[in-house]
Amino acid sequence: MKTRFLAPLLIALAMTGCATQKQAGLPLDTVTQAASAGPLSITEAQVITDNDAAFLSKLRMVRNAQRSIDMMYYIYADDHSSSVLTSALIDAARRGVTVRLLVDYHTNYKHLDLFSLMEKEGNGNLQVRLYNRPTRNIVKDAVYLTMGCSPETAAARPEACSAEKFAAIDKLFADETINGRPAAERNISNLDIGNSGLFLSGLYSKRGDVMALAVQSGQHIDAQSLKDGASTTTPEQEEQLKRLGKAYWESRTGAPFQRLASNAELFFAFAMYGGQLNPIKETVTSLLPVDRKLSDDELRDWDHLTDYLHHKLLLVDRRELQMGGRNVENSYHMRPNPLTSKYVFMDTDIHALLSQGGDAVATAFDSLWNFDTMVATLAEVRQHAPNDFVIAMKYAEKACDGETGKAERDACIKKELEGAAPSLDKRMADCRTTMEENARAYNETYLPTIPKQPSQTFAVDSGSVLAYLENIPFNRALPPEKRVRTYGAPVGDEAKSGKYIHDVWLKEIPAVCAAATPDAPKRLILHNAYFFPAANLTHELSRMVNGDYDCSNVTVTVLTNSIQTTDLNVVNLAARHALKAFTEFYQQQGDPAKRAKFDYYEYQPRPDEPLSLHTKVSVFGDDVTIGSANADVRSFMMDSNNVMFVRNAPGFLAEYTAFVQRLLDDPARTKKLNDYFTATPRDTMLQEDLATFRQILAKYGVDKKLNEEQRKEVEARFVQMLNDAYELTKGSIDTGSSAAKRRENQDTFNGEFKPI
Structure with missing residues (x-):
């Protein structure tokens, strides 16, 4: 009851300030409605x-x-x-x-x-x-991948084998309950059937060889025998692990094993490169020994495997x-x-x-x-997804670290796996x-x-008000018992899809422009590790340019990693072409009288201080958000995130913007790239990025896993991905297109680039 009266009081205090001062910007009640918790008041904060x-x-x-x-x-x-x-x-x-x-x-x-x-x-x-956790669909697919057919069916058409496996899987999963509720209601499962748990263990351990072992050895597990209730496991876990170890060494030199392991390793290598380079359907089905058509729900679950x-x-x-x-x-x-x-x-x-x-x-x-x-x-x-076998492999490999030759090391690992597995x-x-x-x-x-002198901190003003915002995988407005998982977010449905951080960010942009005056200009600062915005955020930024909003008294500053300082190079590679499209829009479709000033900076590598930016701080006029959400499409479409919204902290705001400005003014730390994106032809950018991509493949040894035909195909897809980033960004912000067409391009962009 006490909180009910405190909340309106805090909002009133935050909105009022001095009696003669008008509170400008996004209404605080808009923020607190989106917040998971707020308004929050502080005793102190740094x-x-x-x-x-x-x-x-x-x-x-x-x-x-x-x-x-x-x-x-x-x-x-x-x-x-x-x-x-x-x-x-x-x-x-x-x-x-x-x-x-x-x-x-x-x-x-x-x-x-x-x-x-x-x-x-x-x-x-x-x-x-x-x-x-893996969804029920993914667990069922793991069973399908690691299950064989009866000898009679295996000799028949592939479709008959699939039908037999489907029938067995449906029966095995039909009556599963978790915590007293049907597992199917929540699309979850705890079943480990045949080698499905081994497959998932390899998947989450990023061990392509274990995934291949699960698939190849699993083909000898008869679907009909599973359907009839026969057990494929032994009470003696030690013996089971020994058999898996033996199967591993017997299969690892065979062509099917090598093909499956290679496909799995390529899956991991390209998993962060977006839909164009690594279509999930092709990747998953490449692991299958027989044709397997994935339903829309299964494709959705695989698409969001890394949420x-x-x-x-x-x-x-x-x-x-x-x-x-x-x-x-x-x-x-x-x-x-x-x-x-x-x-x-x-x-x-x-x-x-x-x-x-x-x-x-x-x-x-x-x-x-x-x-x-x-x-x-x-x-x-x-x-x-029991981890016993992958850990046994890890122990065996560690025990054999001292072996120098490949044959000696292989023999050592084989012997270790034949012994007792670690409990x-x-x-x-x-x-x-x-x-x-x-x-x-x-x-x-x-x-x-650790140096004894005090480190740099920024005190948050005692009169500030905070709000705790989240991107979560459900609509918070629903009661807990009715919440279902959301996948991504259609443009315009940010809050309904649980993307409350982005919902507030999108609303902050016009509010900043409305609050800015010649006597009181405002800044929008994105000090962020990864800058590859969701297309709907790019569209809202474009409205600061095209005259939809009068943003003539606003300066937008982006400070992010360069390709030399980032730990996720693919973000920079794709983002460069979205930035090129936005730069062209600024020059060709901007309203010189109303548009905001945009400046783009990147951190420069420093041999004496090998640091990478991981900060996620955004300044929207008088408001600041600090947290885990990046200004990238992945943060909008896939990951959960949290930020703290800070208002009524003029002292902190002044200190932090001065801190950022010092970075921008230091050429040894940062570099402004406006002129580069204005003057550099896209063809030149494509060639630069293709050369970088080839270096990345060589650095991680991926090029050695590709034959010449595969290499050319991967490079072509990479270039297509960059072209998509450019063209879809253009289509997302083009004032000559209808609102419906722009929204379609935004959803397509967000869908393709969400894994990056």
């Missing part, structure tokens, strides 16, 4: 740009927790800084704190044993769940939070040093002590945590040893080197 300060802040929060810790992360690693945090979480659980950790399935499946250790040692107070949990959130005791762009990994929590890998990221977090609204943030966490249509417990993961208890014990060693290395080797 924006943290230093990696060490961000990590030590998280660690202090966990160590001081008294009642609850809720966490969501895309990456949760087992390296040095992460091990320190993991140890602190276990300690918190042991002293009675309720700890909940939600992580992305696809990215963190490899740490399944570590998560089991955390649950085991948390005295019942620590739970881990994985987001974006990542991209949230970053630490909420302690429902009153203290930290969120932003940082994952749990050394690269986000350290300066460059011998313990870090290739990339060390420049990132931004916001830390806040909440005096009001923390319960609402916890409720938002609950909504994702309990959305079992996409979220699986560790026990469920071990049911439908889960053994694996968890090894995870604990790794955690302790890594934590010791951080505390003894790295921690003493």
Whole structure:
């Protein structure tokens, strides 16, 4: 009841300010209606740009927790800084704190044993769940891929084999229930039939050889015998793993195995290059030994296989939070040093002590945590995608690291696989040893080197009001029991599709233009790791140019990675051609009297400081959003995300924009590329990007997996992808087209480029 009266009061205070000052920009009630939690009021808040300060802040929060810790992360690693945090979480659980950790399935499946250790040692107070479990359709397809037919049917037409497999699958899945409810209602499954679990384990471990083993050896599993109820498993797991090991070594030199493994590896190599280069239907069906037509629902599920949990959130005791762009990994929590890998990221977090609204943030966490249509417990993961064989392979390969020759190494791995497989208890014990060693290395080797002088932080004004916004895979307006998974978002249906961040961003643009005057000009700053906007966002930016809005007193500044500093080069390659189309639009269809000024900058590589931008901060006039959402099509169409909306923080706004301006004014740090996109012909850009693409293929050895014909086809598709980025962007913003045609092009662009 108390909150009901506080919320209108906070809105009134935020809207009023001084009695004579008019609040300009997007109405706050528009923001709070879209927010998962808000308005939030703060006791204090800081924006943290230093990696060490961000990590030590998280660690202090966990160590001081008294009642609850809720966490969501895309990456949760087992390296040095992460091990320190993991140890602190276990300690918190042991002293009675309720700890909940939600992580992305696809990215963190490899740490399944570590998560089991955390649950085991948390005295019942620590739970881990994985987001974006394989759908029921994908599990059924895994069964189909790894199932053979009866000898009689196999000798007949392929269509008869498919029909027999379909009949067996329908019977096997018909009566499955999960938590007392029919699994089919939520398009989920925990079944592991034949080699389906092995296939999924290979898929989520990114092991093409394990996927190939599951498919090839699975063809000897008779669909009719499965349908009749015969078991294909043995109670002796050790013997089962030995048989799989033997099958692996018997099959790995055969042509079918090599073809399947190669196709799977190419699937992983091109999975982030969009629909044109890697059509999901062709990739999946290339793994099949017989013809298999995928339904529209199955294609949709495969298209959204990598709908990542991209949230970053630490909420302690429902009153203290930290969120932003940082994952749990050394690269986000350290300066460059011998313990870090290739990339060390420049990132931004916001830390806040909440005096009001923390319960609402916890409720938002609950909504994702309990959305079992996409979220699986560790026990469920071990049911439908057991990791025993891939971990046995990992142990065998590690044991044979000392072997120099290929034949000697192969013989060693084969022998290791023929022995006893490591039990889960053994694996968890090894995870604990790794955690302790890594934590010791951080505390003894790295921690003493952290500079003692205060790191750069930005204080958020005490009178500011915050709102917690999310992109989530359901319509939040529906009650929990009626929520169904959404896939992407049709243009114009952002909020209905759960894309509340983008819904607010799109509404902020005209509001900024309306608020800007000659005496009080405004800025729109996108300080963002990846700039490849969804087509509807590009269209809204185009309206700042074509005269739809009077934006003559607005400057738009984009500051993002260059191809030399990014960890995702495909984003830059595709985005360049969308930027070229937008630049031409600015010159040819812009209204000189009304258009905003647009400046595009990229970070420059620095040999003395090998850093990559990972920040996701956006300034819309007087408002700022800080969080995990990138200005890219993937963040709009696929991933979950969260940002903190900050208003009434003039001091912070002035300091942060001055910080960005210093970067823009330093030619050693950034470079303005307006002239490049204006003057460079597209043909020249295409040749430059094709040369870069060839270097990327060679760098990762993909070119060696392609014959000459395949190489030419891949390059042709790559060029077509770049052409699509250009043409679809033109079609999405062309003032000479109808609104319906522009929207059609926007949806096509978003559909094709969503994996990037």
